[in-house]
Amino acid sequence: MQRFACRFFAAPFRFGMLAAVLAAFALTAGEAAAVDLSVSPKNEKTLYRSEDGKTSPAAVKYALKATDGKKVRWTLKSYPVWLVPEATSGRAKKKKAKLRLSANIAVIDGLAPGFYTKSLTFTYGKGKKARKVRRNVTLIVEGNATEGRDLFMAKCSGCHDLYQNKSGPYIFNVYGRRAGTANGFDHSDALRKYGKVWEEENLNDWLANTQKLVKNANMYFRLKDPAERMNIIAYLKDISP
Ligand code: HEC
Structure with a gap:
């Protein structure tokens, strides 16, 4: 501050006055607030x-x-x-x-x-x-794929097979696949339109509450336990080379 003030005082008098006022203002009000x-x-x-x-x-x-x-x-x-x-x-x-x-x-x-x-x-x-x-x-x-496999058998296999379409689409390769693109499966418009690639985060949201992620998709499902979701996701990853 002092260095600036000196330089300004060396200039013509009215600039010197202006600088002095500004410097005083900066010292009292402006100085600390300017640091971010x-x-x-x-x-x-x-x-x-x-x-x-x-x-x-x-x-x-x-x-x-x-x-x-x-x-x-x-x-x-x-x-x-x-x-x-x-x-x-x-x-x-x-x-x-x-x-x-x-x-x-x-x-x-x-x-x-x-x-x-x-x-x-x-x-x-x-x-x-x-x-x-x-x-x-x-x-x-990341979850445990072996536990995920057991969960998949218990909670998903009624509608999903690994290689064949049932009431739900085949699930082989689903991790890294674009949503709503299972060959030969009649997907909802909602899931087709969603169209994002399945990965950790959206699969987690999907399994937590399918309708919250994709409104009007044809799967109605909520899995509350985060560890169970992660275990299933680990399994889906394992079967998606
Ligand atoms: C009551 C039947 C049913 C159950 C139980 C079910 N699903 Fe689904 N699932 C579906 C249907 C139907 C679709 C197609 C949704 C659409 O096209 O809108 C689907 C779609 C999916 C998709 C998106 C596939 C794609 O190609 O985009 C994934 C992933 C999925 N299910 C995983 C699971 C998992 C994991 C479980 C078990 C935790 C499960 N589902 C349980 C019926 C079911």
């Missing part, structure tokens, strides 16, 4: 825990930066228990600094199969100027 924390990326991060015990990626990284080129002190106020941050506070500067949070294997090993979405909350600034930045991160814990 940027956390990138903005989009959600995903960790995947496979059945054979590998978590990938093994860590998530964020870049922290002070947007106005000054320094800003940040604190990581909350984060999921399945991540271990290398630091929970620090000073962000003009240049991007990386914050790494690694997968907490011991905790992840104890989790049932399912989707776990949590947010990281960074806080910065003081008093009235305190702010928050949130970033979502999802952990997908």
Whole structure:
């Protein structure tokens, strides 16, 4: 601030006066409010825990930066228990600094199969100027295909065969297949129109509540237990080379 003020005072008098007023204003009101924390990326991060015990990626990284080129002190106020941050506070500067949070294997090993979405909350600034930045991160814990096979036999095989259409379409290769495209099966218009490729997330939504994902599809089904859904999905993946 001082450096700027000196340069302006060296200019003609009225500019000097103007600069002095602006400088005083900046010192009293503007200065602290201008500092902002940027956390990138903005989009959600995903960790995947496979059945054979590998978590990938093994860590998530964020870049922290002070947007106005000054320094800003940040604190990581909350984060999921399945991540271990290398630091929970620090000073962000003009240049991007990386914050790494690694997968907490011991905790992840104890989790049932399912989707776990949590947010990281960074806080910065003081008093009235305190702010928050949130970033979502999802952990997908893969299910067990053997258990999934038993569940499939018990809950799905009345309508679905692996290779033949029954009242429901054949299910072989369904993971990675486009919805509503089973050969020779008369699909609903709703599912055809939906037309997305089946993968972890939409299969999980589909099995949780088919009508919520695709209104007016011809399968009416709700499977409440997230671990059971993940086990079935693991089986569907297994039979889809
Ligand atoms: C009462 C019969 C019935 C049961 C039980 C049933 N389904 Fe279905 N399923 C259907 C029908 C009918 C469709 C076709 C929906 C459409 O075209 O709108 C379908 C479609 C699907 C699709 C989409 C297929 C594609 O080609 O896009 C998947 C995946 C699926 N079922 C999985 C399952 C699983 C897994 C279970 C057991 C947890 C199950 N279904 C239980 C009748 C059933």
